[in-house]
Amino acid sequence: MASMTDITRSDGWTLRTKRLSFQSLPVIMGIVNVTPDSFSDGGKFFDPAAAVGQAMQLVKDGAGILDIGGESTRPYSEPVTVEQELERVIPVIEKLVSLTDIPISIDTSKAIVAREAITAGAEIINDVTGLEGDPEMIMVAKNTAAGICAMHMQGTPQTMQDDPTYEDVVEDILRYLRIRRDALLDAGIDRQRICLDPGIGFGKTHSHNLQLLKACDRFHLLGCPVLVGHSRKGFIAHVLDDRQCERTSGTVGAALGLATQGIQIIRVHDVAELHRALILFQQTYPQGNLSR
Numbered sequence: 001m002a003s004m005t006d007i008t009r010s011d012g013w014t015l016r017t018k019r020l021s022f023q024s025l026p027v028i029m030g031i032v033n034v035t036p037d038s039f040s041d042g043g044k045f046f047d048p049a050a051a052v053g054q055a056m057q058l059v060k061d062g063a064g065i066l067d068i069g070g071e072s073t074r075p076y077s078e079p080v081t082v083e084q085e086l087e088r089v090i091p092v093i094e095k096l097v098s099l100t101d102i103p104i105s106i107d108t109s110k111a112i113v114a115r116e117a118i119t120a121g122a123e124i125i126n127d128v129t130g131l132e133g134d135p136e137m138i139m140v141a142k143n144t145a146a147g148i149c150a151m152h153m154q155g156t157p158q159t160m161q162d163d164p165t166y167e168d169v170v171e172d173i174l175r176y177l178r179i180r181r182d183a184l185l186d187a188g189i190d191r192q193r194i195c196l197d198p199g200i201g202f203g204k205t206h207s208h209n210l211q212l213l214k215a216c217d218r219f220h221l222l223g224c225p226v227l228v229g230h231s232r233k234g235f236i237a238h239v240l241d242d243r244q245c246e247r248t249s250g251t252v253g254a255a256l257g258l259a260t261q262g263i264q265i266i267r268v269h270d271v272a273e274l275h276r277a278l279i280l281f282q283q284t285y286p287q288g289n290l291s292r
Contacts, residue, residue, distance in 0.1 A: 008220045008221055008223055009022075009220045009262050009264075010022070010220070010223060010224055010225045010226075010264065012192065012225075013147055013192070013193070013195055013225045013264070013265075014147060014190065014192040014193045015103055015123040015124055015146065015147035015193070016118065016122075016123045016124075016144060016145050016146045016147065017123065018103050018123055020064070020065075020103070020225075022225065022264045024262075024282070025259055025278050025281070025282055026255070026258065026259055026263050026264055026265055026266045026278070027064035027065060027264060027265050027266075028062055028063050028064055028065070028265075028266055028268060028271050028274055028275060028278075029063065029064070029065040029066075029067050029105065029227065029229075029265050029266065029267040029268070030055070030058030030059070030061070030063030030065070030066050030067065030268070030269075030271045031067050031069070031229075031231065031267060031268065031269045032045060032051050032054055032055045032058070032066060032067065032068050032069070032092070033045060033069050033072070034046060034048065034051045034068060034069065034070045034088040034089055034092055035069065035070060035071065035072045035088065046088075048088075048091045048092050048095070051068070051092045052092055052095045052096060052099070055068070055092070055096055055100075056096075056099060056100065058271045059100050059102050061271040061272035061275055062271055062272065062274075062275030062276075063102060063271045063275075064102065064103075065102065065103050065104075065105055065124065065265065066096065066100075066102055066103070066104050066105065067105040067106075067107050067124075067126055067267060068089050068092055068093055068096075068104060068105065068106055068107060068117075068122070069089070069106075069107030069108070070084070070085040070086075070087075070088035070089040070107075070108070070113070071084075071085050071107075071108065071109075073128050073202070075161040076161070082110055082112050082113060085108065085110060085113050086112070086113055086116055089106065089108075089113065089117060090116055090117065090120050093106070093117055093120040093121055093122055094120045094121065096121075097120065097121030097122075103123040103124060103147075104117075104121060104122045104123055104124070105122065105123065105124035105125070105126045105147075105149070106118070106122045106124065106125055106126065107126045107128075108125070108126075108127065109127050109128055109129045109133035109134060109137070110133075110134055110137075111134040111135075111136035111137045111139070111140045112136075114127075114137060114140050114141070114144075114146075115140045115144065118140075118144040118146050122146070123146060123147055124146055124147040124148070124149060124195075125137070125140070125141055125144075125146050125147070125148050125149070126149040126151075126197075126227075127148070127149065127150060127151065128151045128153050128199070128202060129151070129153060130150040130151055130152060130153070130176070130177075130180045131148065131150050131180065131183075131184065132180075138183070138184065138187045138189070139187075141184070141187075141189060142187055142188055142189050145193070146193070147193050147195065148184065148189065148193055148194050148195065149195040149196070149197055149227050150177070150180045150181070150184065150194065150195070150196055150197065151196075151197035151198075151199045151202065151227075151229075152173045152176050152177060152180075152197065152198055152199040152202065152203075153199050153202035153203050154166075154202070154203025154204070155203050161203065164203045164204050164205055164208060166208065169204065169208045169211050169212060170211060170212060170215045170218055173198050173199070173212065174218055174219060174221070174222070177196045177198070177219065177222055178222055180196070181194055181196060181222055181223075181224060191223065191224065194224045194225075195224055195225040195226070195227050195264075195265065196219060196222055196224050196225070196226055196227070197226070197227040197228065197229065198212050198216065198219060198226075198228065199229075200212060200213065200228060200229060200230040200233060200235075201229075201230070201233040201234065201235070206234065206235040206238040206239075209230070209233070209235040210235060210239070213228070213230065213254055213257065213258065214257075216228060216258055216261050216263055217261035217262060217263075220262065225264040225265060226263050226264055226265070227263075227264070227265040227266075227267060228258055228263050228265070228266055228267065229266075229267035229268075230251065230254050230255070230258075230266075231247075231251045231267060231268040231269050231270070232247040232248070232251055232269055232270075233247070236250035236251065236254070237250075248269075248270045248273055249273075251268055251269075251270060251273075251274070252270070252273055252274050252277045255268065255274050255277070255278075256277060256278075256281055259278065259281060259285075260285070
């Protein structure tokens with residue numbers, strides 16, 4: 001008998017000019033933070049040339065998407081202006097589209113930034129506010145025909161970790177993402193262009209994050225690709241009971257669990273490590289048991 005994920009798992013994502021086809025293993029989205037204050041890389045790639053160099057290394061390492069962000073969304077981070085964000089990301093995107101055919105995603109909640117990034121060559125709008133933070137974002141998404149990733153976040157980066165509370169974290173977020181999917185459909189955006197993200201670490205406790213990671217296959221019910229971004233987040237140190245631990249191995253371990261659930265896209269900093277792990281996973285995991 002076919003499983004739930006066999007029946008409902010989306011097998012592709014239509015972008016602005018490209019289409020991603022999903023096989024049994026996830027596509028890796030490589031993170032490029034063009035910021036001075038991101039929680040994990042602390043401004044290492046704030047310089048545009050450094051950001052471009054890092055992005056091209058991620059492509060070499062196995063990234064299938066590059067996610068470029070110019071504003072930190074770590075807990076209690078402060079927002080930046082439109083002008084600052086544009087100054088950070090547009091030169092990087094313009095350079096990258098001349099160097100690689102890998103789809104580029106703009107990680108922003110500002111409609112103006114999204115529009116300019118698409119004009120510069122980006123294929124995807126990745127919005128941590130579920131396209132709710134800027135009233136113009138849905139129209140930009142519709143008019144540019146970009147691929148869209150709508151994420152769940154309880155609160156804002158300034159408030160999300162104060163006291164995150166749910167009746168049932170999996171069902172509550174499933175309900176929210178269904179509502180956002182339907183709002184996008186009602187706006188005239190094709191389902192094939194929509195991707196959904198439960199928002200690991202965005203207004204969730206460590207326990208909430210673990211419950212979501214164990215039940216990510218539930219989100220296939222929505223009929224859209226599922227993206228998970230758990231890379232280097234605090235729940236890893238919590239599970240390992242070591243606040244000072246390096247979090248790459250924990251990130252990879254959780255990603256392999258997501259692969260067994262048929263998750264289509266995994267967003268990480270450490271692309272090479274995950275790419276190698278997935279190669280071995282594919283060779284050693286009983287394929288008949290994969291959700292695909």
